[in-house]
Amino acid sequence: MRESARTRTPKSEHTRALILETALGLFREHGYDGTTMRAIAQAAGVSVGNAYYYFESKEHLIQGFYGRMTEEHRAVAIEALRGVDDLAERIRIVLGTWLDIAEPYHAFAGKFFRVAADPGSPLSPFSAESKQSRETAIEMHRLVLAGSNLRYDTEIERLMPELLWMHHLAIVFYWVHDQSPRAEKSRRLAGRTSVAVARIVRICKYKVVRPLVREADSLLREFLITEPDQGSPTAPERDQEPEPTSPERPPDQR
Amino acid sequence: MRESARTRTPKSEHTRALILETALGLFREHGYDGTTMRAIAQAAGVSVGNAYYYFESKEHLIQGFYGRMTEEHRAVAIEALRGVDDLAERIRIVLGTWLDIAEPYHAFAGKFFRVAADPGSPLSPFSAESKQSRETAIEMHRLVLAGSNLRYDTEIERLMPELLWMHHLAIVFYWVHDQSPRAEKSRRLAGRTSVAVARIVRICKYKVVRPLVREADSLLREFLITEPDQGSPTAPERDQEPEPTSPERPPDQR
DNA sequence: GTCTATAGCCCGATAGAC
DNA sequence: GTCTATCGGGCTATAGAC
Numbered sequence: 001m002r003e004s005a006r007t008r009t010p011k012s013e014h015t016r017a018l019i020l021e022t023a024l025g026l027f028r029e030h031g032y033d034g035t036t037m038r039a040i041a042q043a044a045g046v047s048v049g050n051a052y053y054y055f056e057s058k059e060h061l062i063q064g065f066y067g068r069m070t071e072e073h074r075a076v077a078i079e080a081l082r083g084v085d086d087l088a089e090r091i092r093i094v095l096g097t098w099l100d101i102a103e104p105y106h107a108f109a110g111k112f113f114r115v116a117a118d119p120g121s122p123l124s125p126f127s128a129e130s131k132q133s134r135e136t137a138i139e140m141h142r143l144v145l146a147g148s149n150l151r152y153d154t155e156i157e158r159l160m161p162e163l164l165w166m167h168h169l170a171i172v173f174y175w176v177h178d179q180s181p182r183a184e185k186s187r188r189l190a191g192r193t194s195v196a197v198a199r200i201v202r203i204c205k206y207k208v209v210r211p212l213v214r215e216a217d218s219l220l221r222e223f224l225i226t227e228p229d230q231g232s233p234t235a236p237e238r239d240q241e242p243e244p245t246s247p248e249r250p251p252d253q254r
Numbered sequence: 255m256r257e258s259a260r261t262r263t264p265k266s267e268h269t270r271a272l273i274l275e276t277a278l279g280l281f282r283e284h285g286y287d288g289t290t291m292r293a294i295a296q297a298a299g300v301s302v303g304n305a306y307y308y309f310e311s312k313e314h315l316i317q318g319f320y321g322r323m324t325e326e327h328r329a330v331a332i333e334a335l336r337g338v339d340d341l342a343e344r345i346r347i348v349l350g351t352w353l354d355i356a357e358p359y360h361a362f363a364g365k366f367f368r369v370a371a372d373p374g375s376p377l378s379p380f381s382a383e384s385k386q387s388r389e390t391a392i393e394m395h396r397l398v399l400a401g402s403n404l405r406y407d408t409e410i411e412r413l414m415p416e417l418l419w420m421h422h423l424a425i426v427f428y429w430v431h432d433q434s435p436r437a438e439k440s441r442r443l444a445g446r447t448s449v450a451v452a453r454i455v456r457i458c459k460y461k462v463v464r465p466l467v468r469e470a471d472s473l474l475r476e477f478l479i480t481e482p483d484q485g486s487p488t489a490p491e492r493d494q495e496p497e498p499t500s501p502e503r504p505p506d507q508r
Numbered sequence: 509g510t511c512t513a514t515a516g517c518c519c520g521a522t523a524g525a526c
Numbered sequence: 527g528t529c530t531a532t533c534g535g536g537c538t539a540t541a542g543a544c
Contacts, residue, residue: 012527036519047529049522054527058520110373117371119364119431126431174477177373177380189477196469206462215450223428223443266510290535301512302537312536510544517538526529 016054019044020064028104032062032111059115063123063130065105066112070133073098074140087148088198091164094144095171095190099183102175106183113176125169138165155213156204159220167197270308273298274318282358286316286365316366317377317384319359324387327352328394341402342452345418348398349425349444353437356429360437367430379423392419409467410458413474421451 022044026035037058041048055061077097084090102109115123122129141164156163171193175186204213276298280289291312295302309315331351338344356363369377376383395418410417425447429440458467 015527037521038519046527048520049530050528052521056521114368114372114375118368121368124431177378185477189473192469192473196466196473199466199469203462203466208457208460208462212450212453212457215446215453219443219446219450223439263509269510291537292535301514303513303539304511306537307510512543513541515539518536520534520536522533523531524529525531526527 012054015046015050019046019051019054020061020068023061024065024105027061027065027108032108059121059123062112062115066116066123066130067133069101070136073101074136076101077140078143081144081147085147085149086198087145087150087201088195090144090148091167091194091197092191094140095168095194096187098168098172099175099186099190102172103183106175109176113173134165137168138162141165141168150198150201156201156217159217159225160201162220162224164197167193266308269300269304270318273300273305273308274315274322277315278319278359281315281362286362313369313375313377316369319366320370320377320384321387323355324390327355328390330355331394332397335398335401339401339403340452341399341404341455342449344398344402345421345448345451346445348394349422349448350441352422352426353429353440353444356426357437360429363430367427388419391422392416395419395422404452404455410471413471413479414455416474416478418451421447 019040023035023040026040026043029035030039037048037051040061041051044051055064077094080093080097081090084093105112112123115121116125118124119126121127124130125134138161141161144164145160171186171190174189175183178186180186203209273294277289277294280294280297283289291302291305294315295305298305309318331348334347334351335344338347359366366377369375370379372378373380375381378384379388392415395415398418399414425440425444428443429437432440434440457463
């Protein structure tokens with residue numbers, strides 16, 4: 001049922017990539033809804049059935065897109081971060097490069113986002129299927145911190161990468177709704193919040209906010225951190241886990 | 255083409271309500287995808303065409319649901335708030351009553367949320383069509399504040415209702431992903447964040463965080479408040495801007 | 509303005525042959 | 527792995543009744 005992410009033959013790799021590229025091109029040109037699977041198949045020179053052989057559904061094409069973009073962003077961002085050690089600026093760079101790369105898909109991003117928001121969807125940023133992309137993204141934020149000259153509070157140290165990732169998600173959320181010309185508003189917002197985030201990190205040292213920081217830390221650990229073993233709010237992830245406690249998810253999912 | 259929200263004849267009101275109730279019942283029973291428009295029409299004893307006469311699309315049924323629930327929640331919450339003046343508790347009550355009311359639709363909430371997340375959708379909490387529900391909700395949070403015994407900082411006073419509303423949205427977001435038995439995790443989270451929010455409000459008085467507060471205020475005003483002034487409840491929306499630079503917004507929206 | 513009935517388009521998805 | 531044929535369901539169209 002679930003074909004493992006990489007099937008080895010180079011032929012199939014090629015076909016898969018071909019279908020994905022074709023689809024993304026058409027999405028950019030005619031939008032997501034405006035592009036039919038038939039059109040994708042035809043443009044790629046394959047049959048509809050074959051397209052479905054590689055991508056379980058039209059939405060899974062989006063996941064392919066997401067994965068590809070995460071990889072590309074990682075490479076570009078790491079390059080752009082070289083030599084910069086101010087935390088705020090580093091954060092801004094990561095966001096800025098993301099906005100650059102995502103720009104061509106802005107119009108289509110709404111549909112992407114919609115699908116990603118469905119907790120049952122494999123495209124949810126919290127889903128098991130997105131794990132790879134998610135971890136790539138979080139890992140990159142770890143680098144953002146590691147390369148900065150800022151001493152941050154150790155209490156939230158472990159959570160910082162996740163927090164920065166969520167900051168990223170928040171900007172993405174804003175961007176999806178942003179209709180300003182070159183997404184200028186999103187860029188300015190990213191610049192401002194980057195500074196604010198860095199400032200918050202700095203402020204955590206002060207005593208007045210200590211209890212708040214501690215509470216935040218506790219909250220995040222209890223409700224957000226999904227990794228330890230089982231329960232993300234989202235889904236059971238490990239394949240070996242045989243349908244844990246809630247067999248009740250009704251027939252909505254596919 | 256757009257029939258304004260209330261057509262007065264009681265007959266049509268009744269039919270509309272009938273269709274909506276029937277649909278929600280079926281959604282609860284078979285899920286959103288598992289319920290066809292044909293089935294809804296049949297169960298309600300109307301024709302498919304008639305269902306579409308009242309609801310532009312299947313998704314618009316969700317909007318009807320959202321509006322109805324907002325109304326119901328308002329009534330229940332206001333009642334439950336009576337005599338309580340601790341801010342944290344008041345916030346918790348609003349969230350708790352919402353979770354109570356929403357509970358039966360939890361399984362179907364994923365689909366609801368998914369649609370709502372599409373910025374182009376009339377169902378987006380930020381859309382013109384959702385304005386009524388949105389303002390009802392924000393207005394209620396104004397009451398939450400007004401009835402509390404807490405003196406909050408005047409600088410962010412005007413923004414507080416919106417902020418509380420966003421806090422609410424955040425909890426809803428968590429809830430949608432929450433698979434714990436009676437949404438217990440969401441409830442506990444709501445309780446904890448309510449206290450945290452009240453604490454943040456209180457902390458705003460301290461000098462260390464002054465610059466941060468000012469920055470937050472400025473950020474929110476610039477990037478969040480979308481309605482300059484033009485909004486009367488009946489106002490035309492001013493939604494999609496002319497798009498001088500990129501005439502390419504493709505045919506995705508409806 | 510409200511409603512029925514039905515035939516049909518379109519497109520995502522699937523079955524099953526090769 | 528790849529195809530063609532077909533299905534299911536959202537949505538539309540039409541034509542007419544009250």
